[in-house]
Amino acid sequence: MSVLDNIIFCAFICVVGGIATASQGAVNSKLGQFSGQGLCSTIVFFVGAITSCIYFLIEVKGRPPTDLLSTMGQAPWWAWTGGVIGAVFVIITILAIPKLGAGTTTAIIVCAQLIFSCIIDNFSIFGINYRQYTVWRGIATVGLISCVAAIAKF
Template sequence: MWILFLIFAFLAGLALPIQFSINAQLRTVVGSPLIAATISFIVGAITLFTVSLFKAGFSLNKGIVSAPWWVWTGGVLGAFYVLATIILIPRIGAGTTVALVLAGQIVASVLIDHFGLINVPIHLLSVPRILGAILVIIGVVLIQKF
């Protein structure tokens, strides 16, 4: 089962640069990064709502009322992420955009893991993890320069 999760994570990673590029083209078609991001989120929301209806039956549980305020910020961060990539791809290219996004994700992920932020289980920094993050950042520099 563990291998399926790893494959799923890899496929999600493959999907991101494709999504970035599609959204950048959508921006060209509609003429606005905000409208393109809005369309992307509407289509995504409709897709998730439809899957929720068929998979789990849509219902709001009582925990939603007592959830901390910050659990609602995921959508805001997602909107920023999508809008940023729509703006960046035509200006700095898909490779540099994805590389910098990946570098940012690595840095944030390592910090979240190390400090157990946002109720994530703690995975302390280690020399191999630090070296891995440095290698990703070196990769970003190489992709951007060449």
């Protein structure tokens, strides 16, 4: 049994991820003030690439699978766009946080993430298992948008 089979552990790491995401924008925005926005994004991804490589080596215990390249070659074209999407996210936070603040920027991003995630579930986009966009999810969407409006206004 993997530790990732534990729902409480998975929820905990999601909380850590949320804290990290909220912090990342503010931290990156501050670095961008000193390095420039483009260089900041480059630095962020360079350090992130090193960190990811270390995690990969830990995950495979220093021995990548011998069929890794052929397995990776089977991925659909859009599965390779994660780095671009991540860069867009980082650049957007670097640009938006000085203007909107960390709270409003993060609220808008999280709201958009949740709404689009429900759309992904409902239409099984990217091969995700179907999960219907119910009336309750619709009500929650209205609540999310209301929360963003309140955070932005006050």
